[in-house]
Amino acid sequence: MSRIAYVNGRYVAQRDACVNVEDRGYQFGDGIYEVVHLYDGRFVDADLHLARLERSVREIRLDLPMPLASLRLVLTEVARRNRVTEGLLYMQVGRGVARRDHAFPKVPVPVSLVVTARRIPPYPSSLDGWSMTAITQPDHRWTRRDIKSVNLLPNVLARQAAREAGAGEAILYDPATRMVSEGAATSFWIVDAAGTIRIPPLGESILPGCTRAALLAEMKAHGLQAEERPFSLDELADAREAFITSATSFVKPVLAVDGRRVGEGVPGPVTRRLFDIFTRHVKGGPRNSAA
Incomplete structure (x- = not known):
């Protein structure tokens, strides 16, 4: 057909x-x-x-x-x-x-x-067997990244660099400050060295991800906290866990960045719990609507 x-x-x-x-x-x-x-x-x-x-x-x-x-x-x-x-x-x-x-x-x-x-393939039943890695790339996008514009050439080039490196995503950062912004097509989270779930705060330099918003709401409902606070490449290097979210990635662990293992190099307990929480949301949460 x-x-x-x-x-x-x-x-x-x-x-x-x-x-x-x-x-x-x-x-x-x-x-x-x-x-x-x-x-x-x-x-x-x-x-x-x-x-x-x-x-x-x-x-x-x-x-x-x-x-x-x-x-x-x-x-x-x-x-x-x-x-x-x-x-x-x-x-x-x-x-x-x-x-x-x-x-x-x-x-x-x-x-x-x-x-x-x-x-698309069926929604994943678990995180077992996932082996996604990422690379870091300078963020060369325009300054109004909060607008979901079709101007995506910098994102395309970053994703191509990731593909050529055998990675699934490019994590973008400000080359002047070395602060992380987001993935080329995803929101990017870490569990930092102290065990805090963190994601860069919204503003004109960050796309307000819908999966991000839905997950934050679900976390609040389950008594979990996340800090919307900037973090640097150095803090990323020390992170216990890292994961991405988007309408097409759901909650997906990142096991290595630039060839360096994140934490133990396997999906961590926080990411697993958030995946389970978001899976229940996808399969019938209040923000879903009948087609």
Whole structure:
């Protein structure tokens, strides 16, 4: 069966889907995207993702092409037409098609919207057998990293460097201060030498991860604390545990960074507990919604 995409008001075979050569998302990266995990026919943390989408388009002075309730219906229909019950829903909102000029179009044009779906492997049952490693890379992204923009070239180059090094993620850091920011496509956490769970605080230099927010809420409900406090490469080197979170990574342990083992080089007890907590959330938590 051909995959189906939603493109500017029409459901079309993905092989036939296309955008105009003067689409501003294509030419300038003038757009926003979101990715939502679909588990057992339910959207995971859809409210958080759609709220972040709404915030991001507002930050670049762009209007959503439809109300959020209507967008939910489009997501549901794309999933249904692709017969996907466990997978990823990708949505991209752009400023539309206009003659190439860096400034916004003088005459407003229709906002573009593309939604696609794809299957992913089943949600992992445990952390056993995972062997993910990471490398560190200087953070060369633009300064408004809190906006989920389609401008991802620095992220692409960092992820490619990780792949060439045989690693699964690139952990980005400020080359001037040596303070860690996040992964190229994930939020990055450590359990520091004192046993404290830490993650860099939100701000314009950090994407407000939806999985991060959901996990922090679940931790609070379970009486666990995390400090949203910066940490350096040196503190990372001394960490007992490290892990990443995202809509596609869930809670995934990082066992080595730059070839140096993190802690004992195996998934630690804190990461295991957080994985179990988040797994219960994915499989029916209050922030999940029916597709």
